[in-house]
Amino acid sequence: MIKIGQVNTLTVVKEVEFGVFVDGGREYGNILLPKRYVPKGTLLGDEISVFIYFDSEDNIIATTEKPLAEVGQFAKLNCVSASRIGAFLNWGLPKDLLVPFSEQRMRMQEGNSYLVYLYLDNASGRIVGSTKFNKFLDKTPARYQKGEQVNITVVEETELGYKCAVNDMHWGLLFKTEAFGKLFVGKNLKAYIKQMREDGKIDLALQKLGKGKVDDLADKVIHTLELKGGFLPVNDKSSPAQIFDLFRTSKATFKKTIGGLYKERRIRIERDGIYLIK
Numbered sequence: 001m002i003k004i005g006q007v008n009t010l011t012v013v014k015e016v017e018f019g020v021f022v023d024g025g026r027e028y029g030n031i032l033l034p035k036r037y038v039p040k041g042t043l044l045g046d047e048i049s050v051f052i053y054f055d056s057e058d059n060i061i062a063t064t065e066k067p068l069a070e071v072g073q074f075a076k077l078n079c080v081s082a083s084r085i086g087a088f089l090n091w092g093l094p095k096d097l098l099v100p101f102s103e104q105r106m107r108m109q110e111g112n113s114y115l116v117y118l119y120l121d122n123a124s125g126r127i128v129g130s131t132k133f134n135k136f137l138d139k140t141p142a143r144y145q146k147g148e149q150v151n152i153t154v155v156e157e158t159e160l161g162y163k164c165a166v167n168d169m170h171w172g173l174l175f176k177t178e179a180f181g182k183l184f185v186g187k188n189l190k191a192y193i194k195q196m197r198e199d200g201k202i203d204l205a206l207q208k209l210g211k212g213k214v215d216d217l218a219d220k221v222i223h224t225l226e227l228k229g230g231f232l233p234v235n236d237k238s239s240p241a242q243i244f245d246l247f248r249t250s251k252a253t254f255k256k257t258i259g260g261l262y263k264e265r266r267i268r269i270e271r272d273g274i275y276l277i278k
Contacts, residue, residue, distance in 0.1 A: 002028050004052050005071030005120055005127040010062070012046045022050060022062055033062040053127055056095045068092040069118050071127055073168050074153040076115045076186030079108045089116065089129060103130035115155060115186045117168075133165070142170045142202060144193045147209045152191045154183055164191070164204060172202035180206065180240060180250040207253055217249055217257040222266065222276070230276035235269050 002008055002024050010022035014030060020038050021030035033050055042048060050062035051070070068091045069075030077089035080096055087108035088096035099108060099116055108114055116129035117136050130136070133155060144150065144166075152164040152172060161175040162183055174183075174191065195203040208216060224246070225232055234242055236258065240251040247254060258274055261267045268275040 001025065002031075002052055003071070004054075004060075004125070005118065007049050007051050007066075007070065009047050009049050012042060012044055012048065015044060022048070024052075024060070028060055031060055031062045033064070037062070037064045039064065051093075053093065053095070054125075058126075063093065065093060071118050071120050074115060074117050074155070074165055074186075074188075076113050077129070078113045079110050082108055082110055087114075089114065091118075091129075097127065097129050099129040099131070103128065103132055105131045113186075115153075137165060137169060137171050138200075140169065142166070142196065142200060144196060144202065146193055146195065148193045150191055150193060150204075152189060152204060154185055154187045154189075156185065157183075166191075166202055166204070170202060172204045174204040174206065178203075178205045181244045181248065207249060217247060217253060218261055220247060221257060221261060221274075225267070225274070225276040230278065231273055233273040235271070235273055237271075 010024070010031070012020050013023045014021040019035040020033050020042060022033055024031040031052065033048075039048060048064070050064055051067060052060065052062055055061045068077060075091065077091055077097065079087050080090050081088045086098050086100040087104065088098055091097040097116070097118070099114075101107075114131060116131055117133055118127060118129055119136060120126070121128050150166050151168075152166055152174070153168070154162050155165055156163040161173055161179055164172045164174055166172040178194070189206070191204045191206055192208055193202060194205040194209065197203065232246070234246060236255045238251075243249065243251050243254045258267060258269060262269050266277055268277060
């Protein structure tokens with residue numbers, strides 16, 4: 001079954017001078033992949049990955065170009081124009097993404113960037129964007145396990161921390177005590193389920209829970225030391241920003257990790273940094 005607004009693997013069924021047609025099934029028939037997007041050496045019967053959407057004339061069409069986001073995903077996109085029907089955002093394809101006025105929490109202005117959720121409008125069948133995220137998240141029960149790795153998108157900064165979309169499906173919260181590094185609206189990153197509350201709310205962490213995060217970082221520190229000739233100019237006195245730039249971790253976890261490596265006599269900690277003991 002063809003998924004509009006997503007990448008599909010389809011079979012080439014016909015060649016023409018201006019491109020090839022791929023099999024869209026009974027519902028959509030043959031779908032054109034214009035010649036400029038056809039991979040070199042493509043033959044009849046080949047399966048190729050194509051993104052399916054509607055062009056500027058509302059004809060269904062295929063492309064091997066990859067948009068900045070697919071239906072069911074979040075993306076921070078730049079507004080290229082605003083009109084009486086809504087705002088148009090650049091999402092990496094020739095036809096800009098429409099965000100209707102009714103789907104804007106605040107009026108979008110040309111030149112600004114906005115975090116939007118892409119969905120398929122049931123009435124028109126078109127791919128559109130929305131900033132009214134509550135309509136799309138937490139529509140199915142969250143069944144994550146403590147410690148499970150997930151993908152998150154930072155949606156909003158609050159007094160408590162950062163409100164995030166978990167796997168583009170559920171709301172989660174990354175408390176400020178769990179946050180480190182450069183976080184901003186629209187940033188995508190890996191996280192871990194810290195706690196599933198009885199009320200269904202999800203607490204997040206940016207590092208593995210418990211001993212696992214220290215073990216992973218210890219291996220990474222040793223490997224990095226080996227690559228850098230046995231020395232790194234960081235230690236337990238270094239700034240959180242410097243540590244994050246090197247290891248994408250918090251200073252607290254880094255200190256605990258190198259403390260363990262020091263006790264195991266795998267490294268030396270000096271004023272200028274840490275040294276690998278061979």
